[in-house]
Amino acid sequence: MEKVHFTEEKATMLATLYGRALDSRETNPVLGDRAADEAVRQIDYDFTRLGMTRDAAVSVVLRAKPIDAWAAEYLAAHPDAIVLHLGCGMDTGSTGCPRTARR
Secondary structure, three states, rough: OOOEOHHHHHHOOHHHHHHHHHHHHOOOOOOOHHHHHHHHHOOEEOOOOOOOOHHHHHHHHHHHHHHHHHHHHHHHHOOOOOOOOOOOOOHHHHHHOHHHHHH
């Protein structure tokens, strides 16, 4: 499979995705977002340039976990709702929200 390339300006979108990917590689992950890890492995970028440490990755997923839970709870109660996730960079959080259909 061909790798995806990013310019430096676009690479800033990768921090959240990479944090989620690092968490998924842990023995006991907080989110276990395997989609994030799969995406990161397909991107041609030196992720060390982001400065994302293990501690920073923990802060990313600890912030994301309740947001993901709130979104899933809301969508369960309002199945026709549309969620617009702004300012999230490249985030796979929507892949973890149970939905009967995605738009």
